[in-house]
Amino acid sequence: MKSSKSAHFLGSLNLNREGGDITEKTITSTSQGLNLHARYWTPKSDQLKGLVIICHGFGEHLGWYDEIGMLLAANGFLAFGHDHLGHGKSEGKRVIVNSISIYVDDIMQHAATVKKQQQDGLPIYLYGHSMGGMIAISAIIRNEQFFRGMILEGALIIPDPHETTPMKLLAVHLLSPILPELQIGNIRVEQVTSDEDIQTKFQDDKLRWSGGFKLKMGLEFYKCLVDNRAKLNTITIPMLILHGQNDSLCNVVGSHTLHEESKSKDKTLKIYQEARHHLILENPDIREEVLTDILTWLLQHTQ
Template identity: 35%
Template sequence: MAESREHTFTGTRGRNVAREWPHDRPRYLAVLVHGYGEHIGRYEYVADRLVRHGAAVYGLDHMGHGKSEGDRVLVEDFEDVVTDVHAVEERARAEHPGVPVVVIGHSMGGMIAARYAQRYGSGLAALVLSGPVIGEWAVVPALLAYEVPPDVPIDPATLSRDLSIGTAYAADPLVWHGPFKRTTLEAFATTLTTIAKSGTFGALPTLWVHGDDDQLVPLPGSRAGIETVKGTDFAERIYAGARHEVFNETNKDEVLDDVTTFIDRTLT
C-alpha cells in the first residue's frame, strides 16, 4: 500500500486530523470524502490505486469522526464539514500549485461532495459520487419521527459481498457503532433540501457509481437526487449485485478502473 502521513488543522468546530498519500509529481489531486460513522483510514486501498494512477491523495476525518475532535457523529451543520473539506483542498493546492483536483465522496461523503461541488465546483476538474446520500433517504424521516432516535445498528453484511469488510468494520474502534443523534439527522434533512434547491453541477464532469443491491442507501432514492443536480457532463455505473461500499466490493477493481478511466477522460 502507498505510504501515508497525517497532519492536524483547526477546523470549523475544533481540531481535525487529515491524511495524505503523497506523490512527488502528481497528474491530479484526489480529495476523498468519507461516509457516516467511519474514517478516512478505511480508504487505504482506494488511495493506493489512485496514487498508482498518478494522484496525490488527501482526506480528513470529519468532525466527530475517527481521530478528529468533537462529540461522536455529531454534526450540527454540514456546511461546516464542506468548509473543512475545502481547507484540505487548499492545502493540497498549496503543495501542488496548478494541479487539477478531483473530489470523490462516498455515502454521507457523497452528500458532502455534492454540496461541495455546488459551492466550489468551478475549481474542480471532476466529481465522483459513490452510493451518495442524496435525494430521498428514508432513514432520516423514519428516525426523526422519534424524539430520541432508536439504536438501529448497521448490519455489517450490507456493506459488501466480501464479508471480511463487514468483520473489519465491526471490530474497528474508530468506527461509530452507536445510534444516530437527532441533531445530525436534522442536519442531514437540511442539507438534502439545500442540495435539491441549489442548482445543478453545470459542466463539471461527474461520475455516479452505485450498487444495485445497496440496502443502506437504496438506489432509487439516490437516483431522484442525482436527476435533480446532474449537469451536462454526467456518467453513471450501476453494479449488479453490489452492496453499499462499491470501493470495497468483490468487484472493487472494476469499480476503480471505471473511476480512473473517467478521471483520465476529464484530464485530457
C-alpha cells in the same frame, strides 16, 4: 452504464497499488478550533497528474480508503482527506455536528490548502462516499468552479422515504432540541458489503462508530438533503456516479435523479447489479471493477 466517454486508458493503468507513500498529520478545523486527523497518499514521482480529496461516509474514517488512495498515488494522483469531526481519530463529539456546513467548510479549507501548496494549477477532484457524497454535492453547489470533477460512490442524495414520513419528521423536530444525542437504529455490517472478510474487519474496527444514528444528526442530514435536492439542476461539473443496486443504506434512486437533473454535459452513471453500499469495500470482483472505473475516468479527465 451511461457514459459520454469510452474507456481507452486501460492499458496504462497501474493496478498493483505500488509507487506511493502514506503519511498522516493533524490539521485544524478553523471554524471549530478542533484537530482533524488528515491522511495523504502521495506518488513517489514528482510528476503529478492531479489531486483527489476523499470525503468519507458516516461513522467510518479514512483508514478504509488505503486501497483506492494507493491506487491513485501509483498512477500519479495525490489523494488526501481527513476524518470528519467526531469521526475516526479527529476530535469532536462523536458523529454529531450542529450543521453539515461545518463538514463542507472543513473539506473546502483542506482542499484549498493542498491545492495552494502545489502551486502549479493541478486539477482537483472531489470524491464522496455515502454521507461524504452528500457533503461533496453541497461543496460543489457552493463552489463548483474550484473543482475539475466529482466522483460519487454510493452517495446519499435523497432522504429515505420510510424515515421521512410527516409523523417521523415532526417527532425529530420536536425531540432533537431536547434529546440531540438520542440514538435510533444502526448500520449493520451486512448492509455495507457482501464481502465477509471486510464485514469482520469492519465489526472489529475500534475507530468506527458502531452506535445508532443521533437525532440531531438526522435533522441536519435532512436539512442538507432538502437543500441539495433543490439545487441538483445547478450542477454542471463533470461527474462519475457509481451505485450498488442492492444498496439498502443510500437509495440508488438518488443517483439516477442526480444524473437526470444535473446540467452536466459530461456525466457517467454506472449501477453495479450485485453490489451493496460501499463499492470499494465490496467483494474482490466488484471492488476491482469499481477501482478500475474510477481510475480510468480520472485519467480520461486529466488528458
